Amino acid sequence: MNLLLIICAVCSGAAVVGLSVLWVVETLKARRQGGFRSVLQRRYLHIVMSALYSGRGAVPRFPMLRRVGSRLVLAETLAGVVSMTYGLDVGLLRQVVARYGLDRWLLRRVRFAQGYRRARYLALLAVLPVGEGIPPRMARYGRSRNRYVRFFALMTRVSAEPLAALRRLADHAVPFSDTEVAEIMTWLRRGALPVAYEPLVASPSFNLRRVGLCVVRQFGIEEAEPLLLRLLDGEEPYASGTEALFTLCALHRPLVRREVSRCVARLSPSQRRALMRYMAQCSYSPQVLSRLFDDSESAYYDTIVRSYKRCLV
């Protein structure tokens, strides 16, 4: 019995020691990989920026590209440069992508990956200046069950063919989320496509209207007020009407109007509270509220205005 106990203790001790050693080895390996990756990314970034600033237009050579993971580092570096800047020489970056076959390589990774990993590769493809053969292959991912995969497949097609962008955005079957609209706005801010807000806001497509309202909010286009008032009076108050109301607040426009009162009356209690919070953030006077909300709701507004968070703003 004692012998059995000793053998069990020794075995468990050996297992603990073995697992600890394995953990230490894995940690050191991951750290080394991380360090290598970081050094390589810095080096690639340096090469890309030097090539862009030299103005010679020659495609640079990237060392250690045959090593495992190096191609992904290069793709991430190029994607990082493109997404954080505008006005750079896209032609040179396109040549780099084509010369090292990054788009085809990412497409292969997309094909073999699943779920969020697939979405991540598609997100990289959406930012890189890809070749002409890539957009048609995105159609199958546009039917994916994963929302992120669908969206980044759409963004890949949109960035590769900017002229068809609005049609593709309108054809997207699912309403865009706030983060998706923000992603589209970032793409627009890179100067990919000159857009006019009017056709977007007046569009029959819900998705295009959302993008249009976001354009109006971000650029503070006060001339869009009549269009916003028309949206408030529309038949779908829980879609564009509510967002148009928030856009009016963002523009600091007067809210004591018939259209606004009608729209506010149609909102649910939680939406009304959300609107009040947004109005407080946009510094509306409590007097405006007496025309839009009843007394019990106005008291809620007073608590927001008097809160310490409001004082900070």
Next chain:
Amino acid sequence: MPRILIASDDEFARELVRLALAGVDAEVRCAGCGAELERLCARVLFDMVIVLRTAPFFCGRELIGRLRPEGLRRPVVYVLSWQQCEQTVLALLECGVDQYLTFPVSLQRLRAKVVSDLAVNGL
């Protein structure tokens, strides 16, 4: 030679801005956004500090007061960030930030602004 400090916890963004300023006739140094930034600014009087985040300005530590000694106009403080909210931008400008740029940013424009601000300050 003027001194420029680029502060960010994101190494990639920091490096990108550093490389964008490579042709500027200045000594460019990099730091993290937290204690390292304050420590460096306490030791060295920089002519320009470029912070690539907004969070350090809203953590209640009066960062501008720590970066810029009282009575001095230096360092000129630039903030580059993804945030586009009007309230955030106004709050930053009110707390003493000199220039706010949103990502995506034009590196040529950034460089031109940096050069012109250094020239205005006679550096």
